[in-house]
Amino acid sequence: MMILTALQKQIGFNDSERALADYILNNREKVLDYSIQSLSQNTFTSTSTIVRFCRKIGLKGYKDFKIKWSAELQKEYNAITNVNPDFPFTEDDSYKEIQKKILELFTESLQKTHSINSNESMEEAVDLLLKARRIGIFAYGDTYLPALNFQNKMMKIDMPVQLSVLPGENRHLAANFGKEDCAIILSYSGESKNNYFITNILKKNHACIIVVSANPDSHIASLADLILPVAKSESKSVKLSTFSSQIAIDYILNTLYGCIFVANYEKNQAKRIESETLLLNDRFDS
Structure with a gap:
């Protein structure tokens, strides 16, 4: 026994x-x-x-x-399996069980997101971003954190990404984008009213639109020039947190960054080394 x-x-x-x-x-x-x-x-x-x-x-x-x-x-x-993405743990779970469940939740979300994205779509997205005069990323709520992370990484290889800070400012940013610019829209459901309004503005201005969403049949996705799908696991109802969606969107953006970095590897590597060297020297001088 x-x-x-x-x-x-x-x-x-x-x-x-x-x-x-x-x-x-x-x-x-x-x-x-x-x-x-x-x-x-x-x-x-x-x-x-x-x-x-x-x-x-x-x-x-x-x-x-x-x-x-x-x-x-x-x-x-x-043996812990079939973790509920909306409520992945309960009050009866030990810390070890919570660790295991979060790990499984992340792993499943990442694997599913990886499996539904093709090399061709990623190559097209990188090509659109590299050709763009300006890049903007539009996020609302929980998707703002992955957007901020992406902006930070891109800044370090001298590819500034515009991301609004103040509420309502994203509409003005969208209005200034035109046919030579590329916008990334982050919307897990693809039905956010705020993001749909912004995407319509971008569409009317003929800006290139890349949508990252778990719902390729959504209203926002229908306006996209390119869709980068993420795994659909969370429901639209009440949830403990957006674990699966955030890690999936973060994965797509990190992959985009990695591919863009490799597209001009020597230049970007030199830029990162130069920046880190300057920061290191500054720390010693001070």
Whole structure:
């Protein structure tokens, strides 16, 4: 019988053993760091009671318990699947389980997003951005953080990306874009009223539009010159946080940056080295 099953069923346990089992279940990872004396103190039981308890569930002793309990926990964590992207963890999850669930959520989102993007679409996006007189990125709400991250990276290779800061300013920015400019629209749902209004302005001005969205059939996507899809996993209703969508959009933007960097690798590498050298010298001078 597995240790977890024995601890949960508590068949034939006396009061002290039930209390010990409950404590272990509520402190699954923590007990792995305990000596038998520490566990004894925390559960108000004797070390001999702990040894008898371990033997009752089919183990040689406390050391054997720690080894097999650690392996069992690891197996359980590795078996966590089908994480709900809207509510990936609950109040009953341990820190280790939360780590595993977030990792799985990120991995699944990244793999799905990678699989639905072709080399051709990425090449086209890079070509459009490199040819553009100006580049702008338009984001609203949670997508603003990946946009800011992209702007920061592009600035460091001397490719400024315009991103509005003040509320409502993005509409004025869109109005100033024309046919020689390229705009990236970030909209997970593809149905944001604010972004749809901006995309319409850009379309009327004949600006090139790249839409990053999980909904290629959306109103915003219908106005795009190019769509870079992201994995669709989160619902439109209430969610704990935008874990999947943010990591997927960040992945697309980081990939764009990487491809743009490689398109002029020597120049961009020299620019980064020069910038870092200047900053390093400035730190030493000051």
